Amino acid sequence: MLPSVDEVIGDKRIIDILSKFPRSLVLESIRQVIGLKRSEISNLSNDNEKVDMSFDTIVEDCINKSKISYSLSLKKVINATGTVVHTNLGRSLLSESIKDELWSSASRYSNLEYNLEEGERGSRYTHLTETIKRLTKAEDVLVVNNNAAAVLLVLNTLAKEKEAIVSRGELVEVGGSFRIPSIMELSGAKLVEVGATNKTHLKDYENAISEETKVLMKVHTSNYRILGFTENIEIKELSVLGKKYNIPVIEDLGSGIFVDLSKYGLSYEPTVLDSINQGADIVTFSGDKMLGGPQAGIIVGKKEYIQKMKKNQLTRALRVDKLTICALEATLRMYLDEEKAIKEIPTLRMLTYKIEELEEKANNLLNKIKILNLSANINIEDGFSQVGGGSMPLETIKTKVIAITPNNMNVSKLEQKLRLSESHIVARVYDNKYVLDVRTIFEDEYDDIVNELEKAFK
Numbered sequence: 001m002l003p004s005v006d007e008v009i010g011d012k013r014i015i016d017i018l019s020k021f022p023r024s025l026v027l028e029s030i031r032q033v034i035g036l037k038r039s040e041i042s043n044l045s046n047d048n049e050k051v052d053m054s055f056d057t058i059v060e061d062c063i064n065k066s067k068i069s070y071s072l073s074l075k076k077v078i079n080a081t082g083t084v085v086h087t088n089l090g091r092s093l094l095s096e097s098i099k100d101e102l103w104s105s106a107s108r109y110s111n112l113e114y115n116l117e118e119g120e121r122g123s124r125y126t127h128l129t130e131t132i133k134r135l136t137k138a139e140d141v142l143v144v145n146n147n148a149a150a151v152l153l154v155l156n157t158l159a160k161e162k163e164a165i166v167s168r169g170e171l172v173e174v175g176g177s178f179r180i181p182s183i184m185e186l187s188g189a190k191l192v193e194v195g196a197t198n199k200t201h202l203k204d205y206e207n208a209i210s211e212e213t214k215v216l217m218k219v220h221t222s223n224y225r226i227l228g229f230t231e232n233i234e235i236k237e238l239s240v241l242g243k244k245y246n247i248p249v250i251e252d253l254g255s256g257i258f259v260d261l262s263k264y265g266l267s268y269e270p271t272v273l274d275s276i277n278q279g280a281d282i283v284t285f286s287g288d289k290m291l292g293g294p295q296a297g298i299i300v301g302k303k304e305y306i307q308k309m310k311k312n313q314l315t316r317a318l319r320v321d322k323l324t325i326c327a328l329e330a331t332l333r334m335y336l337d338e339e340k341a342i343k344e345i346p347t348l349r350m351l352t353y354k355i356e357e358l359e360e361k362a363n364n365l366l367n368k369i370k371i372l373n374l375s376a377n378i379n380i381e382d383g384f385s386q387v388g389g390g391s392m393p394l395e396t397i398k399t400k401v402i403a404i405t406p407n408n409m410n411v412s413k414l415e416q417k418l419r420l421s422e423s424h425i426v427a428r429v430y431d432n433k434y435v436l437d438v439r440t441i442f443e444d445e446y447d448d449i450v451n452e453l454e455k456a457f458k
């Protein structure tokens, strides 16, 4: 016979978990478990089948169900895909070294909008100004919720009900939902497209300039490339044109970087400083792409334009919270020492691993897996990682992977088991192999991977 809800809730083990989980949730779990058992019993088709009705099993099921119901929907996962700025898996990771400062700003009062020197009201936007000015040599700075918001705010402030000129080759869609033409429409600016998809000349921009033109815009097409017979106007030439007609030139860099990563074997991408030096009046970029900080949209450039943006009511709706300000300032501070930045900002660290370092990481993981004696073919192989986040689309970075082909299990079944396991391992499958790219796996996650593999092969 099945126990009653009252019998289960009176059990010592259940009473114990009531200190951790809300009573209503535990009750719901008990009712569900008993209900499930009841329907299993009524679905029995013959006398040989049995349902496990033991009291201990029911209590255990109730505890597990309560745990699952109370766990957060947003869970830690292990990224074994090798894609560093993985948009689906949370993009950038913050550096461990800033956790005390981050927790302090979250759990204690701060001078968020208070000027300590004067003892009066201050502005949340002042905290990032000095560091960003130092890094970019820009006159002024404004930080908003994300780069989409930054572009929206810039266009709304400078070109509402007026015209903004953009090259046809740069009308991109990024991240599945950000489209330059749609953002333009939302901002109230009128999009004036110039040139052809593969070719835009300076005179195309110049011919389109009218009394109504308030912005010349360049979009860094970070997630696709037009190859072959192409021509694009560089920000330098566009800036000369902007000065001639006294129209601000804005560049949406997408993934903002402060370090020229070509020094570390990646392709050249313009840095924020390059863009400013070449004459852009306003530059916008993301905080959580290759920069490696929290989600944010950073606007740098000429003071006269940024002052206008600060007064725009839209800024209030797009404003960043204190956790973002804290994480961003602490991340940007690391860039003042490039070596420290490369070492301590996870995104940069992962992008700049030497192949020997990856080989060593792969060997360490393989040695731990080998002890399990799994019924599978397991090897270290060469592979390719990606930057991700729509950055450097053609860049494939050499990496080392652990490739696993189970002897008695479908490889997609293995993938599913590990994805749904408590450690939530997300990896790729190809060529009938389950592939773990060590680039994006932390060494302190190795034991979890080994444990989950052992369970999956049982």
Ligand SMILES: *Cc1c(COP(=O)(O)O)cnc(C)c1O
Pocket (backbone or CB within 6 Å): 146, 147, 148, 149, 151, 174, 175, 178, 219, 220, 221, 222, 223, 252, 253, 254, 255, 285, 286, 287, 296, 297, 389, 390
């Ligand atoms: C990614 C990207 C954006 C959007 O940035 P979010 O920070 O994701 O809002 C805008 N423009 C370009 C060129 C991008 O690459």
